[in-house]
Amino acid sequence: MESINLSFKRPHCLSSADLSSNHGTTCTWTIGNKDKTPCLSGTLALETGLERLHVFPTFKLGFTIMGIALSGLRIEKLDLQTIPPRLYKGFRAQTRAGDFDVRL
Secondary structure, eight states: OEEEEEEEEOOTTEEEEOSOOOSSSEEEEEEESOSSOOOOOOOEEEOTTOSSOSSOOEEEEEEEEETOOTTOOOOSOOOOSSOOTTOOOOOOOEEEOOOEEEEO
């Protein structure tokens, strides 16, 4: 898996957040290539007087897997005519995440 990222919009009713977000209201965590078990941790504090969130954030997860087509698409034979010299015949597949929303 490559290009793994997780993003969510911080609700307005948070008084503080102990996360590494350097600009704006959306926290995006980009992992890159998955070499080991990644971990994101932090603390979100609500405004005084609020017991729970009125709006629940949506977490969006995205990733890319090279060399795999989840549709099961395969090419058994590839014939080319009138080919230029040094042509490479091959098939590359790439799987990208759609919109995976995790609602709490």
